Amino acid sequence: MTDSKMEKVNMLYETVAQSVSQGNFPHGVLVECENEQDGVDFAHYIANCLVCRGETKPCLKCADCLKAEKGGHPDIFETDGVKGKSKNFTVDAVREIRSNAFIVPNESDKKIYILKNGQNMNEQAQNALLKILEEPPTYVFFIIVTTSRSTMLETVLSRVQTYSILSDEVKISEKEENAVNSFVDALLSVDELKLMEATAVFQKNNQFAKSVIMLLSEVFRDALVKKSGYTREMLFPEQVNALCMALTSKSLLQLVSVCDKLIEAVDRNCNNNLLLVRMCYEFKEAIGR
Numbered sequence: 001m002t003d004s005k006m007e008k009v010n011m012l013y014e015t016v017a018q019s020v021s022q023g024n025f026p027h028g029v030l031v032e033c034e035n036e037q038d039g040v041d042f043a044h045y046i047a048n049c050l051v052c053r054g055e056t057k058p059c060l061k062c063a064d065c066l067k068a069e070k071g072g073h074p075d076i077f078e079t080d081g082v083k084g085k086s087k088n089f090t091v092d093a094v095r096e097i098r099s100n101a102f103i104v105p106n107e108s109d110k111k112i113y114i115l116k117n118g119q120n121m122n123e124q125a126q127n128a129l130l131k132i133l134e135e136p137p138t139y140v141f142f143i144i145v146t147t148s149r150s151t152m153l154e155t156v157l158s159r160v161q162t163y164s165i166l167s168d169e170v171k172i173s174e175k176e177e178n179a180v181n182s183f184v185d186a187l188l189s190v191d192e193l194k195l196m197e198a199t200a201v202f203q204k205n206n207q208f209a210k211s212v213i214m215l216l217s218e219v220f221r222d223a224l225v226k227k228s229g230y231t232r233e234m235l236f237p238e239q240v241n242a243l244c245m246a247l248t249s250k251s252l253l254q255l256v257s258v259c260d261k262l263i264e265a266v267d268r269n270c271n272n273n274l275l276l277v278r279m280c281y282e283f284k285e286a287i288g289r
């Protein structure tokens with residue numbers, strides 16, 4: 001691990017301990033990692049914090065901490081959801097977890113499910129998981145570990161808080177930052193002219209458009225997460241706030257899917273003028289104007 005990554009990860013560990021101590025840890029968490037073992041280690045740490053009965057979490061002294069550390073805590077479950085030869089996290093595994101989750105904890109006042117192999121959870125399995133993520137029993141916590149966030153359904157992502165332990169820091173140029181700002185402004189002011197102006201900077205440059213659309217998509221996702229009552233580290237906190245207040249979840253979801261479609265269009269090497277026209281039109285549609 002590089003120094004900056006180490007620092008970032010240490011900060012995440014602290015954030016978790018704090019949020020558990022304050023009693024506002026989310027019931028659904030996604031741990032995004034490059035190396036599954038890093039993600040699983042982090043998930044174990046979260047689980048340990050959650051079951052700890054000490055004052056500072058994890059105290060590493062209470063009976064729950066000791067059991068969690070040895071990997072033998074009866075209320076911490078860990079599975080990769082694999083049945084048989086396929087590497088998939090199966091829908092049957094999710095169903096089993098779902099019915100198990102309604103049985104009250106053994107020793108702790110919480111029950112934690114560490115779901116590894118999230119990148120191999122197909123749509124059917126994710127939809128099954130969504131049902132319980134939407135209304136989990138108060139004592140249940142899910143930690144999904146994945147090496148690829150992009151394989152998760154939007155509906156699932158909007159229900160979980162993401163902790164990312166990827167090494168690549170996102171570097172945003174000033175030009176990109178300005179483009180994102182004016183775009184969000186235009187969307188919020190519902191001014192068609194402003195929207196056209198904001199898109200104009202992408203003229204003759206599909207790749208620049210793509211990088212900004214990717215950032216916008218992240219901003220819309222963050223706003224969705226915020227709407228569901230969670231907070232996470234955000235690249236554009238002000239813009240996210242404003243969008244979260246002004247738009248419905250439905251509009252935000254639609255904006256995310258518009259971004260996906262536009263990115264696909266760029267990847268198919270679409271005509272730049274058409275892309276810009278489409279951007280204006282689809283974004284306007286998404287916010288219902």
Ligand SMILES: [Zn+2]
Nearest residue numbers: 052059062065
């Ligand atoms: Zn403890």
